[in-house]
Amino acid sequence: MRVLSPAKVNLGLWLLGRRADGYHEIFTIYQAVSLFDEIFIKEGPLKVETSSLIPQEKNLVYKALRLMEKYLGRDIDFSIYIKKNIPEGAGLGGGSSNCATVLKVVNQLLGEPLSVEDLENIAKEVSSDAVFFLYGGTAVGRGRGDVVEPIKHLDLxxxxxxxxxxxxxxxxxxxxxxxxxxxxxxxxxxxxxxxxxxxxxxxxxxxxxxxxxxxxxxxxxxxxxxxxxxxxxxxxxxxxxxxxxxxxxxxxxxxxxxxxxxxxxxxxxx
Known part of the structure; x- marks a missing residue:
């Protein structure tokens, strides 16, 4: 199957202080936008490849799926290919979006054995921005950006x-x-x-x-x-x-x- 993975912009972002865990406390407003990576998922041994040739072990999607396996207590047998259209290192959240999108779709394909809270916990362990992409639209982010509250969608x-x-x-x-x-x-x-x-x-x-x-x-x-x-x-x-x-x-x-x-x-x- 083919699914779209959207980019985001931070409409605003404020640094509030340094946390005990070494990260920064932030307040941000996320907005998903109509720029997409394309993700292709098929049955097969777990494998994650991208058009930008990111090594599998460094790919956020692969890391998230390995964590998902621990939650499930079983192997995940899906092969993932990501066609990258969102530029990397741009602050648009492409890797985080890929991570959240694949988590949601794989969970659906498996009959939704994991709760939204489980998916959030997996996502935030891999990337602070990934939690937002479980919801999309317009949302406020607090904490490291991983405490997400959807708000009224904007038309921009x-x-x-x-x-x-x-x-x-x-x-x-x-x-x-x-x-x-x-x-x-x-x-x-x-x-x-x-x-x-x-x-x-x-x-x-x-x-x-x-x-x-x-x-x-x-x-x-x-x-x-x-x-x-x-x-x-x-x-x-x-x-x-x-x-x-x-x-x-x-x-x-x-x-x-x-x-x-x-x-x-x-x-x-x-």
């Missing part, structure tokens, strides 16, 4: 610019200093403004760190800002986006610089 047109650089999430988070932390956040106000279409409240404090590490991200951000848009870095980068359609200026500017441009919509699983 979004322009993504990928400046052809792979941003390491680990490297970006390791560069976070106290100055990047937000002491107090009015999360209810941010959510209300977002649902009312007041997008000026959105920002990504982690993205500011990413721009200092990767000049390509800063260039894309400044380019969109110069044209009058309100850009936001997704996740830890490197993708920069704004809410709205792509103008001819943006298209020509991206093409001139060799950046990839994606015109997407919010994806609510319909």
């Amino acid at each position: 047109k979004i322009t993504l610019v990928y400046p052809n650089v792979v941003a390491s999430t680990r490297r970006v988070y390791s560069a976070v200093r106290d100055a990047s932390l937000t002491d107090k956040i009015e999360d209810d106000k941010i959510i209300s403004c977002l649902l009312e279409g007041k997008f000026e409240v959105l920002e990504n404090t982690l993205g500011q760190v990413a721009m200092e590490l990767f000049p390509e991200i800063k260039e894309a951000y400044r380019f969109l800002e110069y044209l009058g848009y309100r850009p936001v870095v997704s996740g830890s980068g490197s993708c920069v986006f704004y809410i709205g359609e792509a103008s001819e200026q943006v298209k020509k500017g991206a093409a001139l610089r060799g950046w990839r441009l994606y015109e997407v919509k919010s994806y609510n699983g319909v």
